[in-house]
Amino acid sequence: MPNISRDEVAHLARLARLAVTEDELDTFAGQLDVILQSVARVGEVAAEDIPPTSHAVPLTNVFREDLVRPGLTQQQALAGAPAAEDGRFRVPRILGEEA
Amino acid sequence: MTAATVLDYDEVIERFDPVLGLEVHVELNTHTKMFCGCPTTFGAEPNTQVCPTCLGLPGSLPVVNRVAVESAMRIGLALNCEIAPWCRFARKNYFYPDMPKNFQTSQYDEPIAFNGSLDVTLEDGTVVTVAIERAHMEEDTGKSLHVGGATGRIHGADHSLLDYNRAGVPLIEIVTKPIEGMGERAPEVARAYVSTLRDLLRALDVSDVRMDQGSLRCDANVSLMSKGATEFGTRTETKNVNSLRSVERAVRYEMTRQAAILVEGGSILQETRHFQEATGTTSAGRRKETSEDYRYFPEPDLVPIAPPAEWVEQLRATLPEMPSERRKRIQADWQLTDLELRDLVNAGAVDLVAATVDAGASPAEARAWWVSYLSQEANSRGLELAALPITPPQVARVSALVAEGKLTNKLAREVIDGVLAGEGEPDEVVEKRGLAVVSDDSALYAAIDEALAAQPDVADKIRGGKVAAAGAIVGAVMKTTKGQADAKRVRELILERCT
Numbered sequence: 001m002p003n004i005s006r007d008e009v010a011h012l013a014r015l016a017r018l019a020v021t022e023d024e025l026d027t028f029a030g031q032l033d034v035i036l037q038s039v040a041r042v043g044e045v046a047a048e049d050i051p052p053t054s055h056a057v058p059l060t061n062v063f064r065e066d067l068v069r070p071g072l073t074q075q076q077a078l079a080g081a082p083a084a085e086d087g088r089f090r091v092p093r094i095l096g097e098e099a
Numbered sequence: 100m101t102a103a104t105v106l107d108y109d110e111v112i113e114r115f116d117p118v119l120g121l122e123v124h125v126e127l128n129t130h131t132k133m134f135c136g137c138p139t140t141f142g143a144e145p146n147t148q149v150c151p152t153c154l155g156l157p158g159s160l161p162v163v164n165r166v167a168v169e170s171a172m173r174i175g176l177a178l179n180c181e182i183a184p185w186c187r188f189a190r191k192n193y194f195y196p197d198m199p200k201n202f203q204t205s206q207y208d209e210p211i212a213f214n215g216s217l218d219v220t221l222e223d224g225t226v227v228t229v230a231i232e233r234a235h236m237e238e239d240t241g242k243s244l245h246v247g248g249a250t251g252r253i254h255g256a257d258h259s260l261l262d263y264n265r266a267g268v269p270l271i272e273i274v275t276k277p278i279e280g281m282g283e284r285a286p287e288v289a290r291a292y293v294s295t296l297r298d299l300l301r302a303l304d305v306s307d308v309r310m311d312q313g314s315l316r317c318d319a320n321v322s323l324m325s326k327g328a329t330e331f332g333t334r335t336e337t338k339n340v341n342s343l344r345s346v347e348r349a350v351r352y353e354m355t356r357q358a359a360i361l362v363e364g365g366s367i368l369q370e371t372r373h374f375q376e377a378t379g380t381t382s383a384g385r386r387k388e389t390s391e392d393y394r395y396f397p398e399p400d401l402v403p404i405a406p407p408a409e410w411v412e413q414l415r416a417t418l419p420e421m422p423s424e425r426r427k428r429i430q431a432d433w434q435l436t437d438l439e440l441r442d443l444v445n446a447g448a449v450d451l452v453a454a455t456v457d458a459g460a461s462p463a464e465a466r467a468w469w470v471s472y473l474s475q476e477a478n479s480r481g482l483e484l485a486a487l488p489i490t491p492p493q494v495a496r497v498s499a500l501v502a503e504g505k506l507t508n509k510l511a512r513e514v515i516d517g518v519l520a521g522e523g524e525p526d527e528v529v530e531k532r533g534l535a536v537v538s539d540d541s542a543l544y545a546a547i548d549e550a551l552a553a554q555p556d557v558a559d560k561i562r563g564g565k566v567a568a569a570g571a572i573v574g575a576v577m578k579t580t581k582g583q584a585d586a587k588r589v590r591e592l593i594l595e596r597c598t
């Protein structure tokens with residue numbers, strides 16, 4: 001049975017770049033635990049011979065030919081950007097990581 | 100901690116066994132991206148090769164590029180891998196603006212190719228078989244430009260600018276199994292592996308394999324284990340290794356850096372490090388996330404790939420002659436010594452010379468141009484030989500002009516220089532620079548008569564039977580014709596004139 005810890009919630013929050021308060025850690029730990037327990041019940045029903053489903057449609061090998069199709073202009077591409085500079089998307093500085 | 104502490108290399112080898120793991124990313128040379136129809140041309144204006152799919156806009160759906168899958172399988176087959184009968188793409192989740200989707204579409208536990216090997220020949224002829232763990236398909240990321248920092252790096256940067264032209268370009272990641280037991284030769288093996296792999300990929304014609312443009316990139320995992328230990332040490336992954344020479348230097352430096360920490364009783368941090376070209380050192384990058392942290396899961400928007408056996412065999416039939424076999428054949432065909440072959444290989448000239456021969460030049464002439472004259476030119480420009488702005492057919496044409504007596508060797512070099520300078524095809528350079536050998540005897544007679552008249556004493560000597568004196572007249576004629584006459588012919592005409 002899942003039992004998600006505060007530390008795990010803090011770790012997930014860091015991976016998702018979310019600022020979570022101490023109080024929220026407890027709240028989310030409880031809520032996530034309920035979700036995980038619900039999902040875990042599927043595992044109780046599924047027998048060994050039932051592979052996990054990743055795709056709802058039984059299709060394979062859907063390909064596109066290697067042909068160029070028109071995309072967006074730079075102006076169109078940047079139209080929805082909160083900020084742009086020199087034809088590029090401008091984002092806040094990235095902390096604690098290297099490209 | 101100061102980063103400069105390293106242990107003497109000989110001592111490193113005495114006390115530790117290095118273990119390498121090499122990850123090579125190769126950008127495919129398909130016309131379009133992995134999952135959308137955007138072009139992949141290098142160097143386009145920022146964000147002009149993008150669409151809703153590669154920008155991760157809502158409602159867009161990816162579709163796999165057939166040629167990219169075929170290239171992936173051909174690479175796998177050339178590396179003696181098994182091809183997965185069924186595999187899926189996976190989402191690698193991370194929050195970094197180089198992927199606008201907040202995940203990279205990759206493959207996780209189901210690579211399209213796995214369990215292969217590549218034979219690598221070291222400079223002294225030793226052959227090392229490198230085991231290949233896997234080759235999987237993924238997409239490249241966008242390019243970030245960090246603004247406001249002192250060196251364009253993240254530290255101190257004020258903000259970053261993103262160009263997504265490269266985001267979604269098909270990428271194959273080729274991963275070795277741990278390479279052990281190489282001892283002091285580990286750095287050399289790393290370099291030779293990347294070099295051999297590059298030749299193989301070039302022969303397959305699946306990529307430009309330009310390390311300087313990032314279409315071939317190597318991440319070097321290095322760890323040390325104490326002599327006699329049975330468990331691997333903690334590894335670091337060095338990125339930003341952009342040339343063959345850097346691969347060798349980076350591995351060597353990491354070995355000496357890690358050893359210095361270990362002998363002091365310290366421990367190695369599992370982290371990404373960055374190779375600094377200028378100093379030949381590595382510096383700490385981000386703390387490595389574990390693969391669990393990427394929360395991989397099967398990509399629901401792409402259906403599995405299940406290549407039928409016939410397709411795989413069809414692709415196997417398209418594999419070209421492998422570079423190692425080709426070298427053996429070329430050595431025999433052109434009757435090269437081991438040393439001559441090695442020079443040819445080390446100059447990166449095998450393909451260029453072969454193509455020049457195919458275009459009509461003799462192997463000896465083709466080799467002379469590429470291995471000596473053009474190699475020097477490439478060195479002085481800091482370019483790879485193949486990157487010089489001259490093609491094998493152009494070299495073959497110059498060679499033909501020499502063979503036909505229309506150019507002397509000296510003039511031929513000028514024509515080559517003209518082609519390199521962007522003055523057009525060899526014939527155009529000859530025309531524009533007026534370089535053709537003066538083969539018109541009447542023009543030569545005029546120059547000879549002029550020279551004889553200017554040096555009457557020499558003329559008398561020749562008439563008196565002192566044939567050796569003709570050299571001075573030949574020199575004068577060559578000067579008037581700006582070296583564009585055939586000296587042998589000039590000499591004949593002088594003697595004819597003086598009898």
Ligand SMILES: [Zn+2]
Pocket residue numbers: 071132135136137148149150151152153154267
């Ligand atoms: Zn696109």
